[in-house]
Every structure is written in C-alpha cells, then in structure tokens.
Amino acid sequence: MTEFEIRKIKESRGADVAWRRLSAFQDVERSANRLIVERTIPVRFRDNVRKQMHQLSFAIGQAREFFKSAEISGPSTRALMAYYGLTALANAEILWHGNGDHSFDARAQRSNSHGFKLVQGQSLWDFAARPTEDASGFNGLFGLWRQFACHIPLYSRSTTYHWAGTRSNVHLASTHTPLANVVLPNASLTLGDCLKHLPALRSVLDLHDQETALCRGKIAEEIQVDEDWNRVSLTRTFFMHHVPPPVLDTVGAKFTMxxxxxxxxxxxxxGAGLIIKWTPSLLDQKYAKSTFTMPEAFADADDVLFFVGAGDYLNEFGYYYIALYIAGMITRYHPNIWIKEQRASSSGATLIDELVEHAINRVPLLALSALERSIYIYE
Structure with a gap:
C-alpha cells in the first residue's frame, strides 16, 4: 500500500479542492492505467479494471449530486442527502482499494445493506447505530468500507540543526494503521459518541455543555546533525493541551514503551495537559521496532492534530459515517420526533444541523485523502 504524502490546503477552499481532485478519478482511462501499473495487474484484465473505474466515476458523480442537494435542502432532508453522499464516497474508496470481487456487480449479498441497525434513544443525542454482523464479521456497506479504511499516519513539525543553519518541515512520524487491525466493539454507538469524536464539532459541543473525546495536541521533532547531515541526536515531543482528565486518561493509555x-x-x-519527550538512542537499535506505541490522530493544521483514545476503532470519516446515518434515519423514519425537536430548536437538532454543515465541507476531503493516500492539513 502506498504511503501517505502531506499536502497543505486553505481551510476555506477544502471542499472545492476536494471535488476538483476527486474529478480526476473520473477519468476512466487514466485511473485504469494508474491502477494497472501500481498493482501490476496483467493487461488481459484491462476491461475488468475499466469497468470498475466506470463504477468509481459514477460513485463520485453521485456523491457530488447528493452533497449539492444537501447544500440547498431544508432540515427535513439535508442530513439524509449528506449521508447518501458519504456512502457514495465510501463506495469510491472500496472500488479503488478493492479488487474485482468488490465491484457493484460482483459484491457479496452480505454487503447489500447499510450495515447498521438504528437504536432509538430517549433524546436525539442518545439515538444510536449498531453495526450488523454475521458469521463472517461486520457486514453491509459499512462493514465492507471498514475493510479498506485506515488511520492516517501521525505527522510532526521537524526542525533540523546543522552548523550551516536550520531546516524546518512537516513530515510523517508513523505509518498508517488499517481499521481492520483495530477491534470494533460489538455495541451501539450513539450520535453523541460520534459528535464527540469530530474535531469540527468541538466548539459547538462546548456551547451545549458537552466535552470532546479528542485531545488537541501536536508533535515536534528536533534533530541535530553533523557536517555530513548524519543524525547525532533526535528528540520527539508530544504536546497535549487543556484536556479533560477522562480524555487524557484514555489518550495517555495509548502511549506505551x-x-x-x-x-x-x-x-x-x-496544567490540564501533558508533555511526553522521547530522546531515543540512535546507537542501540535493539528495541527500535518495539520501543514506543502512540495514539492515532485526526489531521488539522501543521502544528495541530487531535489524538484519539479508546475510540480509535474508527477514523474521522467513520465517525461522520455513523453520525450521518443516525441523523438521516431520524429524519426519515422518525419524523414525529424530528419535527418536535426542530420546532423547539433543541440542542440535538442544532448539533445535527452543525454536523451536516461541517460534513458537506469535510467529508469530500477525507475521501480524497483516502483515495490519494494524502494527509491534507490546513495552512
């Protein structure tokens, strides 16, 4: 699997850039040629690859139409439109990273459902989704998507000190982790759980007296080199800022040595934060591969990321996936509850509106990141 690249982007242009770059995957011949070369697929299978790339092109086009509908729709349908747009992008990820068995026409019957069961709660915040499973594991489109999804690698701001001067850049500080390697609990996940794991919802959660489950922080590296640019010393520092104690505990538990x-x-x-400074020995490589494990994180800016604690069985796209499913199903199948909440301008209705607004801008960029194997960070 190709390792990730880091790309910088202006936050205000995120969705525009995402759709423009996603449209490049709709060039069927170009995408087919790229896939054949990257995976060394025999040329005799070109027609099958082209068929799958036609399906991918359709999925991206369908996603764009659903998200456009979400932008102009009212509160009765916009969450549902955003959810369908996201599932179309999930299909694009599956078609790109999967093989011929994962095309629309060859997919196993067990994948032909949402992959969730909606669980009604006492409030909108408590409505939940329970991933469905069978003897082969989690099923439905969600189960299939999760087979190919992954966490992004961690990244750090690195400063290199040389006698001739210093150099500073942002680079990868870990490898990516497939979600398939992280156990997904056999339990329901509430709308509130999902919202607490979305970086874009942090400020609005605070207004509604709810705390995020994420830990805002950064990673900084300082590297000393000799005149030939050989490393002499390395220090990597993890900063976690102003975190509620329960969140700090779950994130801190992910650091092991x-x-x-x-x-x-x-x-x-x-204060309410934590600093972990690691100065590894560059001479003794005996424990190099098992020295240190770190939490997963969601991307933000070059000097900001959000560490994830016990909820690392999903990436950021995954939390949007389940949150939008719950919100969309509430408006579709529980209109009596949704009408009441809307009329009262309840906390839950306000949070769902914020969820959809941020999803319209963020989800396409997350899907692009998965297709390109790129980390998009805001300038």
Missing part, C-alpha cells in the same frame, strides 16, 4: 527504554522518556504534567 518498552521497559528497557523507560530512561529515554520524560513525562510532565502541565
């Missing part, structure tokens, strides 16, 4: 390397770490509590 080899017992023989404990002396390489310095851990400091600073």
């Amino acid at each position: 080899h017992p023989n390397c404990v002396n390489e770490f310095q851990i400091s509590e600073v």
Whole structure:
C-alpha cells in the first residue's frame, strides 16, 4: 500500500479542492492505467479494471449530486442527502482499494445493506447505530468500507540543526494503521459518541455543555546533525493541551514503551495537559521496532492534530459515517420526533444541523485523502 504524502490546503477552499481532485478519478482511462501499473495487474484484465473505474466515476458523480442537494435542502432532508453522499464516497474508496470481487456487480449479498441497525434513544443525542454482523464479521456497506479504511499516519513539525543553519518541515512520524487491525466493539454507538469524536464539532459541543473525546495536541521533532547531515541526536515531543482528565486518561493509555527504554522518556504534567519527550538512542537499535506505541490522530493544521483514545476503532470519516446515518434515519423514519425537536430548536437538532454543515465541507476531503493516500492539513 502506498504511503501517505502531506499536502497543505486553505481551510476555506477544502471542499472545492476536494471535488476538483476527486474529478480526476473520473477519468476512466487514466485511473485504469494508474491502477494497472501500481498493482501490476496483467493487461488481459484491462476491461475488468475499466469497468470498475466506470463504477468509481459514477460513485463520485453521485456523491457530488447528493452533497449539492444537501447544500440547498431544508432540515427535513439535508442530513439524509449528506449521508447518501458519504456512502457514495465510501463506495469510491472500496472500488479503488478493492479488487474485482468488490465491484457493484460482483459484491457479496452480505454487503447489500447499510450495515447498521438504528437504536432509538430517549433524546436525539442518545439515538444510536449498531453495526450488523454475521458469521463472517461486520457486514453491509459499512462493514465492507471498514475493510479498506485506515488511520492516517501521525505527522510532526521537524526542525533540523546543522552548523550551516536550520531546516524546518512537516513530515510523517508513523505509518498508517488499517481499521481492520483495530477491534470494533460489538455495541451501539450513539450520535453523541460520534459528535464527540469530530474535531469540527468541538466548539459547538462546548456551547451545549458537552466535552470532546479528542485531545488537541501536536508533535515536534528536533534533530541535530553533523557536517555530513548524519543524525547525532533526535528528540520527539508530544504536546497535549487543556484536556479533560477522562480524555487524557484514555489518550495517555495509548502511549506505551518498552521497559528497557523507560530512561529515554520524560513525562510532565502541565496544567490540564501533558508533555511526553522521547530522546531515543540512535546507537542501540535493539528495541527500535518495539520501543514506543502512540495514539492515532485526526489531521488539522501543521502544528495541530487531535489524538484519539479508546475510540480509535474508527477514523474521522467513520465517525461522520455513523453520525450521518443516525441523523438521516431520524429524519426519515422518525419524523414525529424530528419535527418536535426542530420546532423547539433543541440542542440535538442544532448539533445535527452543525454536523451536516461541517460534513458537506469535510467529508469530500477525507475521501480524497483516502483515495490519494494524502494527509491534507490546513495552512
């Protein structure tokens, strides 16, 4: 699997850039040629690859139409339109990363459903989705998407010190983690759980007296090199800012270190935050591959990312996936509840409106990131 690249983008132009770059995947011949080369697919299968790329082109076009509808629709349908737009992009990810068995016409019957069961709650916040499964595992479109989805790698701001001067850039600080490698609990996930795991909803959650489940932070590296640019020392520092204690506990539990390397770490509590400084030995590589494990994170800016604790069984796209499913199904199958909440301008109705607004701008960029294997960070 191709490793990720880092690309910078202006936040105000995120959706525009995403749709423009997604449209490049709708060039069937170009996409087919690229896939054949990258995966060394025998040329005799070109027609099958082209067929799958036609389906991918359709999925992206369908997603754009659904999201356009979500932009102009009223509160009775916009969450549902955004959900269908997201599922079309999930199909695009499956068609690109999967093989011929995952095309629309060859897909197993077990994948022909949403992949969720809606669980009614006492409030909109408590409505939930339970992923469905069978003897082969989680099924439906959601189960199939999750087979190919992954977390982005962590990234850090790196400063290199050389006698001739310093260099600073942003680069990868880990590899990506497939979601298939993380256990998905056999339990329901509420709308509130999902909203707490979306970076864009942090400020509005605060207005409604709800705390995020994410930990805002960053990673900084300092590298000393000799005159030939060989590394002499490396320090990697993890900063976690102003975090509620329960969140800090779940994120902190994701940091683990080899017992023989404990002396390489310095851990400091600073107010409501935490700083972990790691200075690995560059001479002793005995524990290099097992020294340190880190939490997963969602991207933001070059000096900001959001660490994930116990909820790392989904990536950011996955949390939008389930949140929009719940919101869309409420408006579709529980109109009596939705009408009442809308008329009262309830907290739940307001949060769903914010969810859809942010999804329209963010979800296409997340899908593009998955197709391109790129991390888009805001300038």
